[in-house]
Amino acid sequence: MFSDMVTARYYEERLQEEYLEGKQPAFDISAGPIPGELHLAAGHEAAAAGVCQHLRDDDTVTAPHRPHHVAIAKGVDLDRMTAEIFGRRTGLCKGKGGHMHLFDPDVNFACSGIIAQGCPPAVGAAMAAKKRGTDGVAVAYLGEGAIDQGGFLESLNLASVHDLPVVFVVEDNDWAISMPKERVTDVKNGAQRADGFDMPGVRVDYNDAVAVYEAAAEAVGRARAGNGPTLLEVQVHRHMGHFMGDAEAYRPDDEVERLKRLDPIDRLADRLRAEGVDEERLGELRAAAERRVEDAIAFAKEQPEPDPEEAYDDVFADPPEPAAKPGTAAADGGGDE
Amino acid sequence: MATTEPEPVAERDLTMSRAMVEAVATEMRENDEVFVMGEDVADYGGIFDSTQGLLDEFGRDRVMDVPISETAFIGAAVGSAQAGMRPIAELMFVDFFGVCMDQIYNQMAKNAYMSGGAVNVPMVLTTAVGGTYSDAGQHSQTLYGTFAHLPGMKVVVPSTAYDAKGLMHSAIRDDDPVVYMFHKRLMGLGWMPAPPGPKTPVPEEAYEIPFGEADVKREGDDATVVTLGLHVHRALEAAAELADDGVEAEVIDLRTLVPLDTETVVESVRKTGRLVVVDEDYRSFGVTGEIVARAAEGALSDLEAVERLAIPDVPIPYARPLEEEVNPATEDIAAAVRRTQG
Numbered sequence: 001m002f003s004d005m006v007t008a009r010y011y012e013e014r015l016q017e018e019y020l021e022g023k024q025p026a027f028d029i030s031a032g033p034i035p036g037e038l039h040l041a042a043g044h045e046a047a048a049a050g051v052c053q054h055l056r057d058d059d060t061v062t063a064p065h066r067p068h069h070v071a072i073a074k075g076v077d078l079d080r081m082t083a084e085i086f087g088r089r090t091g092l093c094k095g096k097g098g099h100m101h102l103f104d105p106d107v108n109f110a111c112s113g114i115i116a117q118g119c120p121p122a123v124g125a126a127m128a129a130k131k132r133g134t135d136g137v138a139v140a141y142l143g144e145g146a147i148d149q150g151g152f153l154e155s156l157n158l159a160s161v162h163d164l165p166v167v168f169v170v171e172d173n174d175w176a177i178s179m180p181k182e183r184v185t186d187v188k189n190g191a192q193r194a195d196g197f198d199m200p201g202v203r204v205d206y207n208d209a210v211a212v213y214e215a216a217a218e219a220v221g222r223a224r225a226g227n228g229p230t231l232l233e234v235q236v237h238r239h240m241g242h243f244m245g246d247a248e249a250y251r252p253d254d255e256v257e258r259l260k261r262l263d264p265i266d267r268l269a270d271r272l273r274a275e276g277v278d279e280e281r282l283g284e285l286r287a288a289a290e291r292r293v294e295d296a297i298a299f300a301k302e303q304p305e306p307d308p309e310e311a312y313d314d315v316f317a318d319p320p321e322p323a324a325k326p327g328t329a330a331a332d333g334g335g336d337e
Numbered sequence: 338m339a340t341t342e343p344e345p346v347a348e349r350d351l352t353m354s355r356a357m358v359e360a361v362a363t364e365m366r367e368n369d370e371v372f373v374m375g376e377d378v379a380d381y382g383g384i385f386d387s388t389q390g391l392l393d394e395f396g397r398d399r400v401m402d403v404p405i406s407e408t409a410f411i412g413a414a415v416g417s418a419q420a421g422m423r424p425i426a427e428l429m430f431v432d433f434f435g436v437c438m439d440q441i442y443n444q445m446a447k448n449a450y451m452s453g454g455a456v457n458v459p460m461v462l463t464t465a466v467g468g469t470y471s472d473a474g475q476h477s478q479t480l481y482g483t484f485a486h487l488p489g490m491k492v493v494v495p496s497t498a499y500d501a502k503g504l505m506h507s508a509i510r511d512d513d514p515v516v517y518m519f520h521k522r523l524m525g526l527g528w529m530p531a532p533p534g535p536k537t538p539v540p541e542e543a544y545e546i547p548f549g550e551a552d553v554k555r556e557g558d559d560a561t562v563v564t565l566g567l568h569v570h571r572a573l574e575a576a577a578e579l580a581d582d583g584v585e586a587e588v589i590d591l592r593t594l595v596p597l598d599t600e601t602v603v604e605s606v607r608k609t610g611r612l613v614v615v616d617e618d619y620r621s622f623g624v625t626g627e628i629v630a631r632a633a634e635g636a637l638s639d640l641e642a643v644e645r646l647a648i649p650d651v652p653i654p655y656a657r658p659l660e661e662e663v664n665p666a667t668e669d670i671a672a673a674v675r676r677t678q679g
Contacts, residue, residue, distance in 0.1 A: 026527075026530075027527070027528045028528065028529065028530055029470050029528050029529050030469065030470035030471060030529065035470060035471035035657060036470055036471030036472045036473065036655065037472055037476070087471070087655055087656030087657060087659075088656070093655075095654065095655060095656030095658075095659055096473070096474075096652075096654040096655055096656070096659065097473060097474075097655055098471065098472075098473045098655030098656070100473060100475070100476075101473055101474065101475070101655070112475065113473070113475040113476055114432070114433065114435065114436065114475055115405060116405075116436075117436070145404075145405050146405060148404040148405060148406040148409075149405060149406060149436065150406075150408055150436065151436065176376070176404075176405055177376070177377045177381065177384070178377045178379075178380050178381035178402075179376065179377060179380075179402050179404075183402060184402070184403070184404035184405070185404060245528050249380075249381075250380040250381055305656060305657070305658050306656050306658055306659055307658070308658045308659060308661070308662035309662070310659065311649075311651055311654050311659040311660075311662040311663050312649065312651060315650070315651050315652070
């Protein structure tokens with residue numbers, strides 16, 4: 001759990017550096033080795049590591065637009081994930097998806113840039129597990145900003161009424177881009193949403209990895225045993241902007257500094273020390289995590305960019321004939337060969 | 338009594354976002370029934386600066402941040418519009434229409450007709466469109482054709498600050514739902530540099546741009562280039578290059594898709610005989626096909642060559658070389674015009 005968390009943290013810090021390359025002094029979102037939006041998850045690690053510790057490769061996880069920490073905890077191939085974020089041909093999605101759209105079927109991980117919309121597919125994965133009689137579990141991650149979406153609320157109901165093995169994990173970082181939670185919902189404890197669907201709802205406060213681990217053990221265990229879904233809300237902290245380049249003018253000046261004093265990784269390290277893990281061991285784990293991340297970034301940068309013609313591949317698993325570039329004579333049925 | 342000369346019209350160069358906001362603010366000052374709601378429209382001022390500064394002047398009651406519940410707040414705009422108010426609801430990215438399409442196309446767009454005219458829905462749905470910055474398939478579409486296809490919505494697409502302001506005044510005053518699609522790359526954002534072109538002189542006073550009037554941006558006899566949004570600027574750049582080679586392209590900015598100014602397109606095609614349609618939406622069943630069909634209906638015997646450039650029926654990919662491949666570039670437009678000069 002500690003390794004997953006330090007890997008995820010270091011990953012986000014390094015991606016931030018890589019992302020800002022070519023975007024300074026003037027920030028241009030389309031410039032640099034990683035173009036486009038980048039939503040980083042520093043401060044969210046406990047929610048990922050604490051839950052995914054209980055999962056197997058054949059369990060399914062769906063994540064939203066801020067996915068890296070969850071992907072790392074789920075065991076997504078870090079090299080190919082990083083190559084995808086750098087837009088390379090050997091990336092998880094051949095450069096078509098980028099950081100918000102990472103798919104790794106080897107460990108049943110997927111994410112989407114549309115908030116809450118990973119919930120219904122997670123319900124579907126759980127439905128498949130139940131129909132096939134496996135003890136597979138599905139976990140849907142979403143932010144607290146997404147809990148007023150139909151896609152989430154409808155999924156709670158569907159999962160509940162069919163007793164499906166799903167765990168919904170709400171990462172509550174208190175901010176939906178610029179909108180604080182108190183201004184978008186009167187319900188302080190998002191886990192109460194579960195009450196309306198007759199399923200257990202549990203909130204874990206203080207961004208505490210061990211408490212997440214314990215709550216998730218029960219929720220995942222319940223799902224795996226065929227006893228239906230659970231809603232878990234985990235308090236996390238957003239150490240960075242909603243996306244890189246977000247000036248966060250809407251946020252109180254000292255908030256991030258205050259939150260960093262509650263860093264979930266530092267607190268887990270304290271706990272491990274108290275349990276007798278020595279400093280040297282913690283240092284080794286951190287060093288190994290950093291090496292793994294550096295290796296992944298080095299791998300990604302060595303990979304080739306996709307050939308422009310590859311833009312036309314993969315629209316269909318079974319492409320209609322002729323599979324020619326649209327707009328060409330062959331595609332229009334007007335070929336003269 | 339001394340006669341006073343009319344004061345000279347004050348103009349400043351504005352970005353498209355400033356021009357949009359100026360129109361909204363003016364309408365809000367004049368009409369208490371106009372209000373704005375959307376995600377991050379208050380403190381943030383709109384992710385793409387489309388509501389920048391409005392909170393300070395009008396307060397939270399009239400510039401409302403709402404939960405991320407598009408079905409609820411866009412539907413609420415429909416309801417308040419039917420109650421006689423003039424809401425402006427912002428769908429942050431047009432790609433997010435998927436979560437709230439029923440309120441848009443089954444309610445907002447149809448209620449006037451299905452009530453036999455008993456009710457109308459005078460709202461504006463603003464939304465950010467377009468790619469060019471590696472935001473991939475769920476954040477880069479324009480979907481011009483999707484909204485224009487479904488009856489009951491007026492659809493406008495400004496390409497300059499001048500048009501952005503005039504179209505916004507017209508949209509707010511219009512008695513029907515207007516989908517106001519602004520291209521992110523044209524807004525003049527500090528973090529997404531705009532090409533030269535969209536920042537234009539803008540008069541300080543209010544003015545309307547009537548719907549259904551395309552703008553001939555450049556006259557020419559050799560080919561007609563019909564386009565909208567970002568690609569107006571790419572087409573003008575291509576036309577300038579072509580002129581160096583003695584090819585004079587006429588560039589038409591549609592400005593509004595519904596209603597569509599068929600007459601301007603047909604007249605131009607009668608003159609040039611060659612039509613190139615450029616669109617940042619998907620190729621099939623969309624704007625390019627519609628424009629070609631209208632030209633064929635109105636000037637079939639004059640048509641000697643037709644080309645269309647659009648996203649080739651693939652979702653917008655992330656990696657830079659892939660996105661550049663599918664989004665028509667200036668050189669693609671120039672090449673298409675040249676192909677029509679047989």
